[in-house]
Amino acid sequence: MFPFSYQEYLIYCNQKQSSNSFHAYLLSGGFPEYLKNGMDEILQNLLLDIISRDILLRNSIKNPRVITEILVYLLGNISREFTLTNLKKTFTSIGSVTTIASYVEFLEDAYLIFTLPRHSYSLKSRQINPKKVYSIDNGFIRANSTGFSEDYGRLLENLVFIELRKKYREIFYFREQGECDFLVKEKTKITKAIQVCYEVTGRNKERELKGLLEAMNFFELNEGFILTFQQEDEIIIDGKKVFLIPAWKYDY
Incomplete structure (x- = not known):
């Protein structure tokens, strides 16, 4: 398929x-x-x-x-x-x-x-x-x-x-003041918030984090992910953890 x-x-x-x-x-x-x-x-x-x-x-x-x-x-x-x-x-x-x-x-x-x-x-x-x-x-x-x-x-x-899409039945995107690329819903709850950014730079970092953190706060998630081409990092903002992970290393 x-x-x-x-x-x-x-x-x-x-x-x-x-x-x-x-x-x-x-x-x-x-x-x-x-x-x-x-x-x-x-x-x-x-x-x-x-x-x-x-x-x-x-x-x-x-x-x-x-x-x-x-x-x-x-x-x-x-x-x-x-x-x-x-x-x-x-x-x-x-x-x-x-x-x-x-x-x-x-x-x-x-x-x-x-x-x-x-x-x-x-x-x-x-x-x-x-x-x-x-x-x-x-x-x-x-x-x-x-x-x-x-x-x-x-x-x-x-x-x-x-x-x-291969793994999850219900996926959405999030848009309020900012945007988060993907939300994963399992059973009755949103369990993952995922942003995709080929390269996080000084020009786009604030925008990418804003949309992701807004989704994390909305659904009371303590962890979120930015999937990149090859960057790896961990950012903590107001007690929330954001993991930058290469998309080819992420465990879907």
Whole structure:
């Protein structure tokens, strides 16, 4: 169902765990056929095959081309918020927001994308609020999204989401005054608050900590995590512990 994890990638490619191998995995993703020869055409053809086999053959779609265009658009906006209304404004040929919602659902059912709701105790609010979008594989994003630069921060966030998605049923993002990338809910409680930042610097440290600490205080968590590319540290603020851990070392 999912492409190779980082650990599976290491075995398949006969590499050792390191920041260098993780960086290569961050860009390539984990589809075995792509890893054999590194040709983007393999991932581009895979996209078309999945849409044809898992979406068009199973659903009545008046304009098959537009669902591919929606997917490419969403792949170019990985880790960003979107609303169905804004998608409707972008794809004006689609008749209604209801149709847009169906197309996004088809893409999710085919495991091409995943949507992440904003945390709210109200089910209606979770349905109405903007969602964030992620994809099944980083190589898949890079090969199929037009104009997607190698934004390591967004690719790292996508990779972390996929690992969380494999293990946990309920994941949210948090947005109040600040933002926290991921909240993990187990049974009836939020148990983890996770921020993703490729590199914590003097320019972004305050922002990253603010959103994480706000979520930690909101859910009465004593520990929080910032997953990075290779930084490690421990920060204590007002009795709260924040651990900076490389994403490839974190125990999901």
